[in-house]
Amino acid sequence: MYQHIKVPAQGEKITINPDFSLNVPDQPIIPYIEGDGTGFDITPVMLKVVDAAVAKAYGGKRQIHWMEVYAGEKSTQVYGPDVWLPEETLAVLKDYVVSIKGPLTTPVGGGIRSLNVALRQELDLYVCLRPVQYFKGVPSPVKEPEKINMVIFRENSEDIYAGIEYEAQSPKAQKLIKFLQEELGATKIRFPATSGIGIKPVSSEGTERLMRKAIQYAIDNDKPSVTIVHKGNIMKYTEGGFRDWSYALAQREFGAELIDGGPWCKFKNPKTGREIVIKDSIADAFLQQILLRPAEYSVIATLNLNGDYISDALAAQVGGIGIAPGANLSDSVACFEATHGTAPKYAGKDYVNPGSEILSAEMMLRHMGWIEAADLIISSMEKAIQSKRVTYDFARLMQGAEQVSCSGFGQVMIEQM
Ligand SMILES: NC(=O)C1=CN([C@@H]2O[C@H](COP(=O)(O)OP(=O)(O)OC[C@H]3O[C@@H](n4cnc5c(N)ncnc54)[C@H](OP(=O)(O)O)[C@@H]3O)[C@@H](O)[C@H]2O)C=CC1
Ligand SMILES: O=C(O)CCC(=O)C(=O)O
Numbered sequence: 001m002y003q004h005i006k007v008p009a010q011g012e013k014i015t016i017n018p019d020f021s022l023n024v025p026d027q028p029i030i031p032y033i034e035g036d037g038t039g040f041d042i043t044p045v046m047l048k049v050v051d052a053a054v055a056k057a058y059g060g061k062r063q064i065h066w067m068e069v070y071a072g073e074k075s076t077q078v079y080g081p082d083v084w085l086p087e088e089t090l091a092v093l094k095d096y097v098v099s100i101k102g103p104l105t106t107p108v109g110g111g112i113r114s115l116n117v118a119l120r121q122e123l124d125l126y127v128c129l130r131p132v133q134y135f136k137g138v139p140s141p142v143k144e145p146e147k148i149n150m151v152i153f154r155e156n157s158e159d160i161y162a163g164i165e166y167e168a169q170s171p172k173a174q175k176l177i178k179f180l181q182e183e184l185g186a187t188k189i190r191f192p193a194t195s196g197i198g199i200k201p202v203s204s205e206g207t208e209r210l211m212r213k214a215i216q217y218a219i220d221n222d223k224p225s226v227t228i229v230h231k232g233n234i235m236k237y238t239e240g241g242f243r244d245w246s247y248a249l250a251q252r253e254f255g256a257e258l259i260d261g262g263p264w265c266k267f268k269n270p271k272t273g274r275e276i277v278i279k280d281s282i283a284d285a286f287l288q289q290i291l292l293r294p295a296e297y298s299v300i301a302t303l304n305l306n307g308d309y310i311s312d313a314l315a316a317q318v319g320g321i322g323i324a325p326g327a328n329l330s331d332s333v334a335c336f337e338a339t340h341g342t343a344p345k346y347a348g349k350d351y352v353n354p355g356s357e358i359l360s361a362e363m364m365l366r367h368m369g370w371i372e373a374a375d376l377i378i379s380s381m382e383k384a385i386q387s388k389r390v391t392y393d394f395a396r397l398m399q400g401a402e403q404v405s406c407s408g409f410g411q412v413m414i415e416q417m
């Protein structure tokens with residue numbers, strides 16, 4: 001049926017109901033992309049840890065049947081030199097509803113555009129959900145990392161990630177600059193002859209669907225606030241639009257009322273009766289506030305580029321991107337992936353922390369309703385860290401730690417289950 005994807009002999013597809021809830025069989029087939037660079041190291045460890053957690057939690061009644069699908073460098077080996085993201089990979093990720101991927105390389109400057117971004121756009125995975133939580137015992141550069149408990153909702157389908165960009169001095173850049181100057185009266189392009197130029201589309205529709213999810217998450221998880229993070233003072237109609245449309249949605253759809261004349265507003269959580277405050281923060285100020293007053297922030301709703309920066313910055317505060325998980329979500333399809341990239345200098349060395357991808361799998365299990373297996377992953381991660389048998393990133397900051405390999409850390413987790 002497929003050119004290179006081998007469907008496991010056993011197992012069934014996860015399917016979606018009209019209300020977007022999932023039907024998860026006891027033997028689901030779950031597609032995975034190994035990933036480039038350290039994806040080669042961390043993905044097999046993630047598979048092993050998840051299999052162990054599922055076996056332990058359900059005693060053989062449930063089992064995941066993994067199905068490898070290809071993207072990135074491995075895809076060019078399997079399909080041919082220029083095939084980075086095969087059509088059948090996209091079709092399978094959509095059709096099988098829930099999947100997980102390792103990181104994929106994007107060259108800086110020229111070369112292919114990001115496959116990670118392409119995948120999100122092709123499947124319209126418009127929410128990038130990145131929870132940031134502290135695990136006891138993790139070495140952190142801040143004094144009170146336990147005060148950090150945030151969930152980032154990063155808009156994942158627009159902003160400068162649309163890839164509308166033209167190289168300096170190319171005919172298209174020159175044409176666009178001429179159009180901006182002659183047709184739209186732009187006078188502030190400082191060096192028009194040598195400027196590369198990019199376009200930043202941000203829409204009310206894209207903003208509203210993201211904000212709706214962020215507010216619903218705050219309701220479902222009894223969170224005290226949603227903070228809109230933007231740079232709307234400078235980019236008035238894109239980032240400023242994001243702020244204004246977000247506030248308007250909170251008022252229109254969730255009945256939020258202005259606090260002291262606004263723009264902050266609040267409403268009562270219909271499930272718990274507790275107040276949810278909708279507020280905003282300008283991105284530069286926000287980045288210092290999360291260091292100085294992290295306890296004041298809970299759910300974060302932000303644009304694509306801000307969300308990218310904030311994800312890594314917040315991850316560092318709770319110990320680094322070695323334990324920073326994430327999910328890319330549409331209303332129906334979910335593809336889980338770590339926040340970090342391919343860390344090329346460590347590729348193939350069985351060295352890096354597999355924690356981010358394992359915790360992404362933990363989010364996946366929870367999304368599937370396999371709570372017992374997800375809980376087991378969290379508890380074994382906590383115990384593994386507290387046993388101080390950890391990968392280099394934690395070991396270099398911990399007193400008395402024993403440094404273990406990437407696969408060694410997976411083994412420590414399995415022993416703790
Ligand atoms: N979703 C995706 O697939 C993403 C892909 N990328 C791509 O990855 C490539 C490399 O990007 P780069 O900017 O180097 O960012 P990376 O996130 O790959 O690595 C940056 C640094 O983060 C630390 N790090 C990363 N992964 C781990 C891990 N598993 N365990 C412990 N520490 C880790 C390392 O720090 P130290 O040096 O201190 O040990 C590493 O040098 C680029 O092509 C980029 O486009 C980037 C982000 C996301
Ligand atoms: O696609 C890439 O190469 C980088 C993406 C990234 O940094 C992210 O999504 O956090």
Ligand SMILES: [Mg+2]
Binds near residue numbers: 308309311312339
């Ligand atoms: Mg990033």
